[in-house]
Amino acid sequence: MKRRQALLTLGLLCAPGFLACAAAPAVSPALAPTVQGARPALPQGSIAVRAERLYTMAGPVIEDGIVWIEAGKIRAVGPAASVSLPEGISLLRAKVATPGLVDAHAVVGLAGWLNVDADKDELDGGGPVQPELRALDAYNAKEPLVQWVRSFGVTTVHTGHAPGALISGQTLIVKTRGDTVEQAVLEPTVMVTASLGDGARGGSGAPGSRAKAAAVLRQELHGAKSWMEQRERDAAKEPEEGKDAPPEPARDLRKEALVRVLKGELPLLLTAHRAHDLMTALRIAEEFPGLKLVLDGASEAPLVLDALVAAKVPVVVHPSMQRTGGEAASLSFTTAQLLLEAGVPVALQSGYEDYVPRTRVVLFEAAIAARHGLPFERALGLVTKDAAQLLGIFDRVGSLEVGKHGDVALYDGDPFEYTTHCTAVVIEGESFPGEQPKLVR
Amino acid sequence: MTIASALGSLCLALAASPQGAAPKDQTAPPAVTAFVGARILPIGAPAIERGVLLVEGGKVRAVGPVDGVAIPEGAGRVDLAGKVVMPGLVCTHSHVGEPWGADSSGPIQPEVSSWDSMDVTAASVHRARAGGLTTINAMPGSGHLISGQTAYLKLRLGRTVEELAYRDADGRFLGGLKMANGTNPQRESGPFPGTRAKSAALVRQRYLDAVAYRDKLAAAGDDTSKRPARDLGLEALVEAMAGTRIVHHHTHRADDIMTVLRLAEEFGFRVVLHHVSEGWAVAKEIAAAKVPCSIILIDAPGGKLEAAGLSYDTGAVLEKAGVRVAVHTDDFITDSRLFLRSAAFAVRGGMSREKALEAVTLAGAEMLDLADRVGSLAPGKDADFVVLDGDPLSVYTRVLETWVEGAKVFDLADPEDRLVAEGGPGAGDRRPGVSCCAAVAGWEAAR
Ligand SMILES: [Zn+2]
Ligand SMILES: [Zn+2]
Numbered sequence: 001m002k003r004r005q006a007l008l009t010l011g012l013l014c015a016p017g018f019l020a021c022a023a024a025p026a027v028s029p030a031l032a033p034t035v036q037g038a039r040p041a042l043p044q045g046s047i048a049v050r051a052e053r054l055y056t057m058a059g060p061v062i063e064d065g066i067v068w069i070e071a072g073k074i075r076a077v078g079p080a081a082s083v084s085l086p087e088g089i090s091l092l093r094a095k096v097a098t099p100g101l102v103d104a105h106a107v108v109g110l111a112g113w114l115n116v117d118a119d120k121d122e123l124d125g126g127g128p129v130q131p132e133l134r135a136l137d138a139y140n141a142k143e144p145l146v147q148w149v150r151s152f153g154v155t156t157v158h159t160g161h162a163p164g165a166l167i168s169g170q171t172l173i174v175k176t177r178g179d180t181v182e183q184a185v186l187e188p189t190v191m192v193t194a195s196l197g198d199g200a201r202g203g204s205g206a207p208g209s210r211a212k213a214a215a216v217l218r219q220e221l222h223g224a225k226s227w228m229e230q231r232e233r234d235a236a237k238e239p240e241e242g243k244d245a246p247p248e249p250a251r252d253l254r255k256e257a258l259v260r261v262l263k264g265e266l267p268l269l270l271t272a273h274r275a276h277d278l279m280t281a282l283r284i285a286e287e288f289p290g291l292k293l294v295l296d297g298a299s300e301a302p303l304v305l306d307a308l309v310a311a312k313v314p315v316v317v318h319p320s321m322q323r324t325g326g327e328a329a330s331l332s333f334t335t336a337q338l339l340l341e342a343g344v345p346v347a348l349q350s351g352y353e354d355y356v357p358r359t360r361v362v363l364f365e366a367a368i369a370a371r372h373g374l375p376f377e378r379a380l381g382l383v384t385k386d387a388a389q390l391l392g393i394f395d396r397v398g399s400l401e402v403g404k405h406g407d408v409a410l411y412d413g414d415p416f417e418y419t420t421h422c423t424a425v426v427i428e429g430e431s432f433p434g435e436q437p438k439l440v441r
Numbered sequence: 442m443t444i445a446s447a448l449g450s451l452c453l454a455l456a457a458s459p460q461g462a463a464p465k466d467q468t469a470p471p472a473v474t475a476f477v478g479a480r481i482l483p484i485g486a487p488a489i490e491r492g493v494l495l496v497e498g499g500k501v502r503a504v505g506p507v508d509g510v511a512i513p514e515g516a517g518r519v520d521l522a523g524k525v526v527m528p529g530l531v532c533t534h535s536h537v538g539e540p541w542g543a544d545s546s547g548p549i550q551p552e553v554s555s556w557d558s559m560d561v562t563a564a565s566v567h568r569a570r571a572g573g574l575t576t577i578n579a580m581p582g583s584g585h586l587i588s589g590q591t592a593y594l595k596l597r598l599g600r601t602v603e604e605l606a607y608r609d610a611d612g613r614f615l616g617g618l619k620m621a622n623g624t625n626p627q628r629e630s631g632p633f634p635g636t637r638a639k640s641a642a643l644v645r646q647r648y649l650d651a652v653a654y655r656d657k658l659a660a661a662g663d664d665t666s667k668r669p670a671r672d673l674g675l676e677a678l679v680e681a682m683a684g685t686r687i688v689h690h691h692t693h694r695a696d697d698i699m700t701v702l703r704l705a706e707e708f709g710f711r712v713v714l715h716h717v718s719e720g721w722a723v724a725k726e727i728a729a730a731k732v733p734c735s736i737i738l739i740d741a742p743g744g745k746l747e748a749a750g751l752s753y754d755t756g757a758v759l760e761k762a763g764v765r766v767a768v769h770t771d772d773f774i775t776d777s778r779l780f781l782r783s784a785a786f787a788v789r790g791g792m793s794r795e796k797a798l799e800a801v802t803l804a805g806a807e808m809l810d811l812a813d814r815v816g817s818l819a820p821g822k823d824a825d826f827v828v829l830d831g832d833p834l835s836v837y838t839r840v841l842e843t844w845v846e847g848a849k850v851f852d853l854a855d856p857e858d859r860l861v862a863e864g865g866p867g868a869g870d871r872r873p874g875v876s877c878c879a880a881v882a883g884w885e886a887a888r
Contacts, residue, residue: 113743
């Protein structure tokens with residue numbers, strides 16, 4: 001069935017007119033040997049991509065460009081004439097190639113595609129404040145939707161618990177490959193997710209009002225602060241003469257996580273849509289000087305743009321195609337553009353879906369942002385460079401530069417066009433098939 | 442009472458007036474208007490590179506190349522050079538305006554109707570106009586085996602369903618019947634079914650009741666004293682079996698699709714299969730049953746068990762098998778403003794451009810029995826069309842204008858319309874529309 005599927009896909013992608021296929025029948029991505037099968041002379045994770053248009057996101061577009069990946073890292077990138085590839089290296093061809101896409105906020109790997117008890121791990125109902133929950137302990141590398149988003153070019157995902165609790169857990173960053181989270185992980189702990197507004201209210205034991213949600217959040221942060229200060233005082237005490245050193249204080253995972261938030265080690269990724277909730281988030285963040293706030297969703301950001309600019313808070317904008325309604329009744333296809341023009345750091349996300357579809361694809365979201373006024377490369381930046389910068393991983397991913405990870409997405413046309421296909425994906429030199437019509441069970 | 446609310450109640454009174462005939466469109470341009478210079482995709486006929494669309498009295502009078510259509514003297518002229526014109530889009534499955542039907546009292550409620558719940562002033566309805574939609578099938582949800590009667594709506598500007606209704610020659614509302622199987626109508630406890638077999642048994646029993654009811658009616662003939670007491674639910678099922686009310690059936694899994702075909706054959710109701718996530722697996726059977734399919738394309742398979750098999754190539758596979766295919770929004774599942782994106786995704790999955798464009802126009806019109814009025818630009822059909830700034834299947838193309846019966850109902854150049862098209866503060870507000878108050882003014886002037 002798998003094999004048949006691959007052939008079917010190949011047939012689809014190689015329909016007449018798709019240059020990528022016509023130009024390189026020998027390296028059809030779906031059937032290309034994986035790196036393990038490459039000649040022994042080359043180190044594992046060596047592969048090259050040649051594209052008619054190569055967007056590096058680190059300079060102007062290169063016509064007929066090559067990315068040479070060696071041992072998982074980019075060894076060279078430039079016009080084809082300037083890069084001489086080693087003998088025997090696998091070469092993938094594409095009409096257009098971009099850096100592997102970076103999804104700035106998702107729930108894939110935790111929110112299973114079937115959306116049944118057995119695969120729903122995006123939110124724990126045990127209480128409104130659970131920063132000790134680690135996405136690392138929940139991420140299912142074999143979740144089919146990981147494969148699905150990868151097949152459209154997404155190679156890096158910042159994922160974790162869903163909005164829907166005041167504080168829902170810790171996020172991680174993965175590469176969309178591997179059979180275990182250990183193989184997939186890029187950063188094990190990145191941010192702590194929180195919500196204000198409807199996401200923070202209701203449910204058993206949860207705050208019942210906006211003001212209560214804010215009060216609980218404040219109180220938790222103050223509690224962690226006092227706890228931290230007491231620990232620091234205790235640690236600074238000289239042990240009394242002739243007495244044993246005091247025992248190590250008991251660990252408290254919840255407070256430890258919040259302390260890392262207070263110190264700015266883990267930014268607070270706070271989902272809110274309404275203008276007054278966004279202002280509450282800014283207010284609380286200001287009360288705790290070390291805390292780094294990242295806003296998420298923010299469909300009414302245009303109403304409080306000045307405050308966002310003044311606070312220098314980055315925003316992971318709602319998916320361009322998030323459903324209009326409820327707290328997000330004012331969302332807009334143009335929010336990303338508006339924030340960018342105001343100088344707010346922005347990235348796009350696939351967001352959280354509780355129904356059909358279970359995940360969005362950031363490629364499609366960026367496409368809609370491009371349709372609504374963003375120049376092509378600005379829109380592409382929202383799901384490559386800008387997303388990597390916002391997540392603090394731009395030293396490794398988000399652009400095609402020597403020394404960075406060999407993560408590349410290949411397309412048979414303008415990646416944003418509805419009728420274009422992602423033909424192959426490379427992650428640290430390992431190649432994967434591009435999109436297929438469906439996920440095979 | 443404020444003037445506004447006084448006007449509002451006048452309007453309602455008017456709308457509920459005898460036979461509820463739709464008020465004459467007050468904004469229609471006078472006599473004949475020629476839309477000149479656009480690339481016209483008439484659907485069902487070859488594209489016209491530089492075309493003329495001649496509109497008279499809300500109908501298409503002629504369509505053809507600029508050098509082939511005589512523009513009458515004195516006709517209004519709209520220059521559309523560089524633009525693309527295609528028929529207004531038809532969505533066979535929409536929930537804009539919240540046209541909900543059945544309640545939680547039972548799984549089978551064919552007597553309820555979207556006409557009695559739909560709010561045509563909802564922002565979502567205007568978003569549909571912003572997406573180029575001019576005809577929708579507004580439907581109840583899929584949480585019931587039979588969740589009610591659907592409403593075929595023409596997206597005129599108006600504030601009552603009466604103004605937007607498609608009607609037959611006698612002025613009666615036109616619509617279908619919504620049914621569903623699979624997991625959505627199943628619940629933990631009765632009277633809702635807990636299994637697929639129970640679902641089919643409940644439906645079969647109710648249709649058998651309808652058969653008996655129909656036979657009694659036939660036996661009574663003109664003798665009203667022998668007629669059974671009126672049963673609104675059974676009447677709707679009798680209409681379905683007579684073919685005058687099309688069943689729109691939510692179904693995903695291959696086995697569920699086969700169950701629908703089985704029931705449709707048993708009782709002879711006309712059916713359109715909706716969603717059809719696993720239609721690719723039973724395309725031959727669907728083709729053999731000569732049943733059309735209205736499919737959905739979403740950003741990822743899954744979200745629920747029965748949509749796990751959703752495939753981008755369902756449209757292509759069905760097309761190859763000879764099945765008539767429409768694409769729908771299922772709006773709130775996909776946004777009507779991006780309806781053309783769904784057609785393009787069908788092409789991404791291998792469907793032909795030609796059939797994908799038909800899937801959001803003519804094929805949909807056929808599935809609502811409205812193809813004699815809409816779905817393509819041909820003489821005598823309603824002048825429902827969309828003006829685009831590029832290829833309909835490109836992400837960069839935008840809907841510039843939407844026209845219904847020769848009247849503009851959406852204009853991207855209008856700031857209020859643009860707000861609805863793009864979103865932003867206030868975009869979610871209800872939009873009362875204008876034709877109501879124009880109608881009121883006309884009524885007052887006539888007094
Ligand atoms: Zn449905
Ligand atoms: Zn539906």
